[in-house]
Each structure stands twice: as C-alpha cells, then as structure tokens.
Amino acid sequence: MAGLVEASGAALAAALVDASRTAGAADPAVRGADWRTSTVTAVPGDGTVAVGTIRARCVDSYSGPAVGDQVVISQSGTGNWIALGRLSTGTLGIGQAAFARKLVSTTRASAPTTSADPHLVIPVGANATYEISGLIVYNSTGVTGDAKLSITGPAGSSGWWGTYAPSTSATAEPSTVRPLAQDLVTERTYGAGWSTAHGILLIHGLIVTAATAGTAAVNWCQAVSDAAGLTFYSNSYMSLTRRA
Template sequence: MTTSSDHAIRSALTTALQGQAKRVGEQAPSVRGADWRLATVTAVGAGTITADGLVWRCLSSYVSPTIGDVAVVSQSSSGNLIALNRLATSATPLYMSVYRYKPANTDRSSTTTFTDDPDLTCLLDANAVYRVEFWLHYAAIDLVSSSPAGRFKTMWSVPAGWTGNRSAVGADQGTVLSATSSGGQGRWGVHNFSTACTYGDRDSSTNQACAIEEGIVTTTTAGSVTLQWAQAVSNAASTRLAQGSTLCVTRIG
C-alpha cells in the first residue's frame, strides 16, 4: 500500500536525481556540446584564467587578464576550454585608438602657469597601460630686445600612481626658426610627465611650428591624461596652441 509519505519521498528523490543529472550534464562536454558563455574571472595563472570554477586557456589576444574581468569563454564538445577575451568595459577598449583634436585655436598671454588644454584630454582607466601621443601645432614669439619672450612649454597631467616617461621632439628651446623655413636644431629628450619642456619657435604669434610628444602611461587609478601648457617667459604677445593639434590614446594592456 502506497502512502502519501511514500509519494512525497519518491517525488523528492526524483527532483534530486533530475537536478543532479542536470548539473552533471551542464559540465559534461558529451552532453552539453560546444558552446560559449560569459564568466567572471576569479583567478589568473600563466596564460590561463579561472572562471565558473574551471581553468580556461587564454588566446594570445587576451592580454593581461585581471580578476573581475567579464570574459568570453568557450567549451568544445571534446572538453577543451578557451578564454577568448574580456568584454569592453571602458571608454578606451584594447587596441582601439581614441582621438581628441582642437577645433579652434587657444591663445594664452602674460602667463607662465601651466594650465590644462581645454581639448587635448582623455579619460584613462585604472590598472591599464596606454600609448599616448600628442601632435602639437603651436606659435609663439621668442625675443624682445634680444631677451627671451613668450615661447611655448608643456608638461602632462596624468592619474595618481602612474609610471612611465614621455619623449619630446621638436625645435630646440634655444632655436628661432625662420618664418620661411622649417630648418633648425631639434630636441630629443625623454622626461618625466611633470617635467617642463620648452620649444623653439618661429618668433610669431601666428606662424606655427610642430612638436610631437609620446609615451607609455601605466595607471593604478582612473583619471585623465591632459596636455598642460603655458608661456615659458611671460609676455603680452600671445602663445598659441593651434586648431588641428591632436591627442591619440590607445590602450595596449
């Protein structure tokens, strides 16, 4: 004779067996087959990540996996596990360049105080590696009564906890270029981001010269990389950072 208690026991046992079979099937490649899914990284090894309690081999394109990444992972029907890459979660995805440019000239006069450029700035993520490039078109006077005047100087503002250096390529700070020639001596130094770099010019508030600054920025905290600039010697004649100057930021790690 079957009682209601027997029915309850059989029902509970059936549910438990079905649940166990489902869990086993979810992990058994022969049952589950090939698929892909999203998983959160809980540990990082040598070329591997751990997610969903399993160890996944990273593709070579999955650079610098980090705990907390939401990764795209795939399992073959034979049981091989691979991690394809992380989902993009930042304003600067890996290997995709972000550009900023100056839509209009910015002129500054009678100031040697470094100030953020209003256009050449970009947000950087925490715990990331970036290649940063500034292409600068500037104009400045150089001499008044044989004494230095105006000129153009730069430095970078970067997030706290950064590491890295920047290079500075352009006219040497003691050089006055001809208004009709691009010739002259150059500078090729590598500096800290906060080191002031002064450039030579064409002794004009409108005739432009060019400087290129680039470097690798490694961050620990989020924040912006920004070009800061001013006159090297205070003068009422304007120093100009011109329309068309650009910033290119590429996250590489």
C-alpha cells in the first residue's frame, strides 16, 4: 500500500509541474518578455499589424507594412506586443537607398546600340516601387555621334524617366536643354561634343517592378555610329530609393 501511495504522489507532482509549465508558457506575467520572428497576416491600417492571432503595434521606423512581411515582434512582461520592423530579404526595404558610382570612365565608339553601363546598375526586387536619380558627366571628341540613353528595369516594369541634358542641336558649350519625359525602355538622344566643357545628364524617374526581380540600369551608346568615342566619366552616379 505504501508503494502505491508513493507512486501516486510522484505522478501527481509530475502532473503539477507539467501543468505549471504549460500555464506559464501562455502567461507573459510568468514567462516575462519575449521576442520572435513572424509573418504579417493582416494590416488593419491603424498603426498595427496582425501576426496570426497576435496584434502588434508598429514602431515608427516600420513604415508601409504589408502582408507577407517577415518581421521581428516583441512582447513586454505585461503582454503588449510591438512590431520592430522587417527582416532583410536581400533587397532594399521601404525607405532604404542604394548607390552606384562609375569607378572608371567608359568610352564607346562606332556602336549605336544601347547596353547597360558597367557600373550604373543596381539590383531591385519584385513588386516594388523605386525613385531613381543620378548625374552623368559625359563628352565626345566629335559632335556627330551624340548620345542615346534609356533607363530600364526588370521584365514587366513600368514608370517614367527624364533628364535635363543638352539638345541634339548643341555643337558647342550647350545653352539649350531637352527636358523630355518618357516611359521605361524608350530611348532619347542628346547632344555631345564640346572642347571646353563636359555635358551633364540629370536623371530623375520612377521604376515600378512587376513579378520579376532584376536590375535597374542606365543604358547608353552613341546615337549615330562615329569613330570619335562617347565617354561617360568616372564619378558619374545613380541612386535608387525604395518607396513602396
């Protein structure tokens, strides 16, 4: 009989320990503060995100939350949850910027077909919106070839780009510009070829990617084949800021 009582007491003690552990795991007052990684399942639009059954308030730096975001959420000892922000996905987060600079000058001659500049290329993610800007310093030893330019994104991308750049009629230090807007991929020509000064292309635009990730790039060449080369100079640059 004594053995049976001892066995029953041990089983009861074990059951009580298990029950207390289960209750403590569900009670933040017992468990204390907690943090974890999770996936956003809903965005109510009131400054919070839903992560399954958990509702967490976003910190100010976590802007533009979206369903599917991988986030860090944290709980206080009193049970309140906050969403600290997105985890890295390998591409820019909303509000983050990337920068590309020409490390050396590039010269192209006798080849009037655009291709991506070897330096002015930046990776972009799928289903995202990017603001693009940049400055390109360029010139040619002749005035016949001029310059042809386009801005491209991955397959399916849309958007606009434009420049303030010398017009194709410029044959000396330029006094007129060609401030035209065009959609992605569309190519425009600009003047080149001055002995006393370099020209500049001021780039502004927006790239909205579709379901395919890839790169945003500055594409260029001569507008007309000419043995006198067109040069894009070192320290020209482009930058992308993700907006959505």
